[in-house]
Amino acid sequence: MxxxxxxxxxxxxxxxxxxxxxxxxxxxxxxxxxxxxxxxxxxxxxxxxxxxxxxxxxxxxxxxxxxxxxxxxxxxxxxxxxxxxxxxxxxxxxxxxxxxxxxxxxxxxxxxxxxxxxxxxxxxxxxxxxxxxxxxxxxxxxxxxxxxxxxxxxxxxxxxxxxxxxxxxxxxxxxxxxxxxxxxxxxxxxxxxxxxxxxxxxxxxxxxxxxxxxxxxxxxxxxxxxxxxxxxxxxxxxxxxxxxxxxxxKPKRLSFEQRKVLAKNALGQKLFELMLRKQTNLAVAADVATVEEMLALADKVGPHICVFKTHVDIFDRWDDSIAQKLRALADKHDFMIFEDRKYADIGNTVVSQYAGGIYRIADWSDITNAHLVPGPGIIDGLKSVGLTKGRGLLLLAEMSSKGTLAKGAYTQAVAQAAEENQDFVMGYISQGPASWTWGPGSPGLIHMTPGVQLAAGGDALGQQYNTPTSVIGANGTDVIIVGRGIIKAADPAAAAAEYRAAGWEAYKAALQ
Incomplete structure (x- = not known):
């Protein structure tokens, strides 16, 4: 000029x-x-x-x-x-x-x-x-x-x-x-x-x-x-x-403190608060053979976890007294119970499976999960039982097994269903929400990822393992689910403490 x-x-x-x-x-x-x-x-x-x-x-x-x-x-x-x-x-x-x-x-x-x-x-x-x-x-x-x-x-x-x-x-x-x-x-x-x-x-x-x-x-x-x-x-x-x-x-990641006020499911909000209170985002998968082993494991790792994940249909016996003992341990150590039932039937059927039978899962498990293969009616069925009990549902968006079909358009449909049902759906079982092209979803929804070990790798049956740093930092998850890395350890409590520290440090690093 x-x-x-x-x-x-x-x-x-x-x-x-x-x-x-x-x-x-x-x-x-x-x-x-x-x-x-x-x-x-x-x-x-x-x-x-x-x-x-x-x-x-x-x-x-x-x-x-x-x-x-x-x-x-x-x-x-x-x-x-x-x-x-x-x-x-x-x-x-x-x-x-x-x-x-x-x-x-x-x-x-x-x-x-x-x-x-x-x-x-x-x-x-x-x-x-x-x-x-x-x-x-x-x-x-x-x-x-x-x-x-x-x-x-x-x-x-x-x-x-x-x-x-x-x-x-x-x-x-x-x-x-x-x-x-x-x-x-x-x-x-x-x-x-x-x-x-x-x-x-x-x-x-x-x-x-x-x-x-x-x-x-x-x-x-x-x-x-x-x-x-x-x-x-x-x-x-x-x-x-x-x-x-x-x-x-890359947008700045929100803290659990910020996200808890955005959770529309009451249990999801409580889980954010629990993780902040205990400074842990570790869930343990109790894939053990007997009820006695399961209860003993819950008592050992309870101080270090936010969620204890069960597969009760593995056991050869179950009754209300076992459920009461597990709930007592959850109260003692301040953790939530997640029965990994993976419902996958029509709405009317899952109502009976969730509320009745010998397990009566809705009576004692805070969290359960479901596939969306039958369509959104499965959410309605489970919600009719669990919502008034203050329960929460995780939808299986992705799985850690090799060759999984839970990916792409299916995962996106699951994400949309979660967004539309946040009163009961509290989050996902997912593998890499940070790579979802449509975005990781509402921050009030929680991502949990199984197949986590301190060393990456896999097993002979197609299970793929990732480290806490990779699943939280790179993949964008919130809660790490650890099974064999803890339950097969000589000292499960010490192993849980180690995973707890690794998971929480990865979470804090992801905020920077």
Whole structure:
């Protein structure tokens, strides 16, 4: 920009700023940022509640930045904030993404004398038939201006026709994008994968922090928004790696403390609290031959575990007195009982299996699980028995056995069923929720992973073992289920203590 043009632009900026009651002198301060966040909230550009997004997903937060055109002071502040954010970038012209960003780009252009071009959403079949309107020269660089970024799809809709111009003789290059708000759902990583640098005036987490500090939003609402963002990342695993901004592709993992308030199943909430209270995310699989061995094992490992998993149909005898002894041990050592029944029948049948028979599982087991092969009716059947008893259900989304068919579209259907039945479904048996392309699901749902040992490997029957660090850190699970690594140890209590420490350290490391 020439010195003369800059002088004119500065004069315009001062005049417009004075008219809007906004100072344009000096750099943008943290107080300026905070004031703008509060003003955006005041004009309801930032809203909280339940909103259906274009994707069909229900969001606890909605950013309605179209409203700023009705508030000249806000439009001016937004334009100045975004200009300050991208001041170090080199560009010759700007292009606002239609339509919300067009007035922002225009205001930036007027305030700072930066030329604009415009992209047509619909190219006319008459006249010049141009996709890009405005004057630009060969080799010039164009800055993309957008109001906010979620997935980055709308940005790319503008970038692509501009880059197409770059293939022509007159040329246009695009390397930088500026937005007012980054929703932190993978947009920055997608931009980087397309060799674009994203400049954002605000991240949504900053806005939440300001509103919580000013008591305009409760901590519970903020936690719900954070969890929604973490569970609904848009940058998929098939996109090119983001070398320039790798951290944006991986959202910060929520703590059990944050997630317990998001659990819609009462037992799930209690399990989060139990894990925090005992500082353990270890479950022991009691795959032993006799009732006596099972009870003795529960007494030994009880101080170190959050869940004790049983297969009572292995035993040659069962009665109410055995169930009472197991429940007494659960109360003594503060753990939950999980009968690994793996229900897989129609709703009417599982009602009888869960409530009756010689085992009467619903009477003493806090948690049970089920396959979704029969369809969602199995959830309804089990719920009719267990919900009033305060029980919880885990759905088998994935299994640790080699050659399992529980994967892909089936796993995704299980995840959807869990989301729709969170009053009774407390979580999953899963293997790698971090790799689910649709996301790991609501953070109030708990992931438990079997087949864990301190050393990776497998057995002759196809069981695949992973370490606590890999299943928690890399695969994204919450609770490690350990069987042979503890029950076959010379000292099961000592082995449980070792696994407990390994699992909890892996959980803490995953939060960093």
């Amino acid at each position: 020439t010195a003369a043009l800059q002088k004119v632009a500065d004069a315009v900026a001062q005049a417009v700023g004075a008219k809007a009651g906004v100072s344009t002198a000096g750099p943008i301060t943290e107080q300026d940022k905070e004031d703008l966040v509060l003003r955006l909230h005041e004009i309801q550009a930032v809203k909280f509640g339940e909103f259906k997004l274009k994707s069909g997903i229900m969001s606890p937060v909605y950013l309605d930045l179209r409203v700023i055109v009705s508030y000249p002071d806000v439009l001016h502040k937004v334009a100045e904030m975004m200009w300050h954010t991208v001041k170090d970038a080199k560009f010759d012209v700007m292009c606002g993404v239609p339509y919300t960003a067009l007035p922002i780009a225009t205001c930036m252009s007027l305030l700072h004398g930066a030329p604009m071009v415009m992209r047509r959403k619909e190219v006319k079949d008459y006249g010049t038939k141009k996709a890009i309107e405005g004057a630009f020269k060969a080799g010039q660089t164009c800055l993309i201006v957008e109001d906010l970024v979620t997935s980055g799809a709308s940005v790319m809709e503008t970038v692509e026709p501009l880059q197409a111009e770059g293939l022509k003789a007159e040329g246009l290059k695009v390397s930088d994008v500026v937005v007012l708000i980054d929703r932190e759902q993978g947009g920055a990583a997608r931009m980087a994968s397309n060799k674009l640098a994203l400049y954002s005036a605000f991240k949504l987490s900053f806005i939440l922090d300001v509103l919580v500090r000013h008591k305009l939003v409760t901590e519970d609402v903020a936690a719900k928004v954070h969890s929604f963002l973490a569970a609904n990342q848009t940058f998929g695993p098939t996109a090119a790696p983001a070398a320039a901004a790798p951290a944006a592709a």
